[in-house]
Amino acid sequence: MAFRTRLQVRFSDIDPAGVVYFPRFLHYCHTAMEDFFADELGMSYARLFAEHRCGFPAVHLETDFRRPLRYGDAVEIEVEIVKVGRTSVTWRYTLRAADEIAAEVEIVTACIDLDRFRARVVPDWLVRAFEARLAPGLGID
Amino acid sequence: MAFRTRLQVRFSDIDPAGVVYFPRFLHYCHTAMEDFFADELGMSYARLFAEHRCGFPAVHLETDFRRPLRYGDAVEIEVEIVKVGRTSVTWRYTLRAADEIAAEVEIVTACIDLDRFRARVVPDWLVRAFEARLAPGLGID
Amino acid sequence: MAFRTRLQVRFSDIDPAGVVYFPRFLHYCHTAMEDFFADELGMSYARLFAEHRCGFPAVHLETDFRRPLRYGDAVEIEVEIVKVGRTSVTWRYTLRAADEIAAEVEIVTACIDLDRFRARVVPDWLVRAFEARLAPGLGID
Amino acid sequence: MAFRTRLQVRFSDIDPAGVVYFPRFLHYCHTAMEDFFADELGMSYARLFAEHRCGFPAVHLETDFRRPLRYGDAVEIEVEIVKVGRTSVTWRYTLRAADEIAAEVEIVTACIDLDRFRARVVPDWLVRAFEARLAPGLGID
Numbered sequence: 340m341a342f343r344t345r346l347q348v349r350f351s352d353i354d355p356a357g358v359v360y361f362p363r364f365l366h367y368c369h370t371a372m373e374d375f376f377a378d379e380l381g382m383s384y385a386r387l388f389a390e391h392r393c394g395f396p397a398v399h400l401e402t403d404f405r406r407p408l409r410y411g412d413a414v415e416i417e418v419e420i421v422k423v424g425r426t427s428v429t430w431r432y433t434l435r436a437a438d439e440i441a442a443e444v445e446i447v448t449a450c451i452d453l454d455r456f457r458a459r460v461v462p463d464w465l466v467r468a469f470e471a472r473l474a475p476g477l478g479i480d
Numbered sequence: 481m482a483f484r485t486r487l488q489v490r491f492s493d494i495d496p497a498g499v500v501y502f503p504r505f506l507h508y509c510h511t512a513m514e515d516f517f518a519d520e521l522g523m524s525y526a527r528l529f530a531e532h533r534c535g536f537p538a539v540h541l542e543t544d545f546r547r548p549l550r551y552g553d554a555v556e557i558e559v560e561i562v563k564v565g566r567t568s569v570t571w572r573y574t575l576r577a578a579d580e581i582a583a584e585v586e587i588v589t590a591c592i593d594l595d596r597f598r599a600r601v602v603p604d605w606l607v608r609a610f611e612a613r614l615a616p617g618l619g620i621d
Numbered sequence: 622m623a624f625r626t627r628l629q630v631r632f633s634d635i636d637p638a639g640v641v642y643f644p645r646f647l648h649y650c651h652t653a654m655e656d657f658f659a660d661e662l663g664m665s666y667a668r669l670f671a672e673h674r675c676g677f678p679a680v681h682l683e684t685d686f687r688r689p690l691r692y693g694d695a696v697e698i699e700v701e702i703v704k705v706g707r708t709s710v711t712w713r714y715t716l717r718a719a720d721e722i723a724a725e726v727e728i729v730t731a732c733i734d735l736d737r738f739r740a741r742v743v744p745d746w747l748v749r750a751f752e753a754r755l756a757p758g759l760g761i762d
Numbered sequence: 763m764a765f766r767t768r769l770q771v772r773f774s775d776i777d778p779a780g781v782v783y784f785p786r787f788l789h790y791c792h793t794a795m796e797d798f799f800a801d802e803l804g805m806s807y808a809r810l811f812a813e814h815r816c817g818f819p820a821v822h823l824e825t826d827f828r829r830p831l832r833y834g835d836a837v838e839i840e841v842e843i844v845k846v847g848r849t850s851v852t853w854r855y856t857l858r859a860a861d862e863i864a865a866e867v868e869i870v871t872a873c874i875d876l877d878r879f880r881a882r883v884v885p886d887w888l889v890r891a892f893e894a895r896l897a898p899g900l901g902i903d
Binding site: 637638639640642643644645647648651670676678679680681682683684685686689733735738 | 778779780781783784785786788789792811817819820821822823824825826827830874876879
């Protein structure tokens with residue numbers, strides 16, 4: 340089953356139209372990715388940065404906004420790995436509030452060496468961890 | 481010629497990898513859209529909200545991140561209208577630093593009635609203003 | 622005993638010096654106030670806004686920053702009511718990481734009527750709720 | 763005459779009460795400090811960080827919020843140096859919109875060596891630059 344995490348829409352997330360400012364949806368996805376590393380893989384993204392000098396910046400993303408999120412909404416975010424490449428990983432995030440889909444986000448991230456800010460091969464132990472959690476019906480490059 | 485505006489990468493835009501946090505790119509696009517309304521159309525987005533109760537929230541977006549932005553970078557953002565629909569407008573943003581493309585962003589926005597948060601027809605005067613500024617070679621629904 | 626809540630320092634909270642950007646400390650305090658309303662008073666700040674049209678914007682604040690917060694730090698925030706005035710409430714927030722004080726913040730908030738954005742008397746039921754939780758040794762105007 | 767810089771209240775700065783979220787006032791002050799370094803001292807804060815490994819994090823601050831800022835407001839920020847200590851500098855920011863004071867902020871910053879994140883003596887050339895711009899009637903430790 341896919342990893343899920345929860346957050347609250349906060350006061351400061353709201354824009355003058357009374358709904359969550361759209362770039363915050365991407366921020367929510369990043370916090371969900373952080374939760375995925377810490378709670379699902381047992382390796383916090385902070386530690387991955389500090390000890391392995393390895394990071395996953397976005398290189399491409401697509402988002403469908405389906406319904407607005409409002410102040411006080413409880414948001415559930417489903418995190419799926421949809422593809423593991425040699426030097427990239429593709430993530431899919433589904434944001435739901437009150438069981439309705441609020442947004443669907445797909446983010447292609449590069450695996451980079453933080454000391455040189457250059458693409459690198461995804462470490463073996465991460466490939467294995469990601470593969471074991473691939474969304475059903477999806478494959479590996 | 482397409483509308484262009486400029487901003488500086490600020491201290492607070494930077495993430496632990498030393499580059500601009502990726503959701504900030506979308507925020508930059510929104511500030512560029514605000515500048516487009518104020519400086520190109522002569523109608524600030526604040527006034528469009530307050531007086532016309534009309535807004536343009538994102539319903540779909542795609543982004544290609546080409547190179548990272550760093551603290552102190554001067555960013556030029558080109559704003560193009562690529563499609564004017566009955567109830568939607570599609571925008572393209574090209575972010576450049578030192579004449580290199582940092583990101584390309586396409587955002588489909590719905591035109592909404594802010595009092596009911598429901599889709600509405602794009603006002604005539606805005607259709608005309610957008611059409612007059614359509615990116616070359618592009619059309620209208 | 623004072624109300625306490627917890628949060629994680631997130632990726633996006635970090636500035637180019639590798640520590641939490643100082644305005645985020647005030648944001649953390651606001652999220653702690655939101656948790657206080659929801660978890661301690663059983664009335665979310667969102668509901669207070671929507672149903673009672675009552676809010677508590679900051680009118681004065683003082684902050685001592687004692688030690689930096691870093692990416693991945695678990696932060697515990699203690700929320701204390703230190704004064705209940707006729708139209709204002711004073712809050713004290715103590716932020717700790719690894720049992721060391723990271724910052725002490727005192728914020729005077731006005732009670733306002735959101736429809737007119739004007740000061741109003743703190744509602745009786747809130748005065749009682751705040752008084753019952755006054756920090757030891759502190760009084761009421 | 764004191765250094766002044768300007769900014770616009772942006773869409774994303776607004777909270778559910780329709781006014782600028784209070785931690786953003788401190789963010790505005792930081793951007794004004796960045797403008798002060800670049801435009802008044804001719805040394806961008808980015809370059810001070812990168813080349814001199816010297817930064818000025820906040821260690822204490824006080825803020826009086828006088829009137830709310832709203833979406834579309836043009837904000838003028840006056841930056842004054844009020845005290846130059848051996849290892850600290852005290853700044854005063856006055857934020858105005860439509861010639862009315864919106865907020866007054868005083869921030870004590872430590873001078874730190876970024877490589878060790880430890881207090882250091884303010885570099886001589888900066889002491890001279892700050893002294894030459896001390897707010898009238900104010901002195902040096």
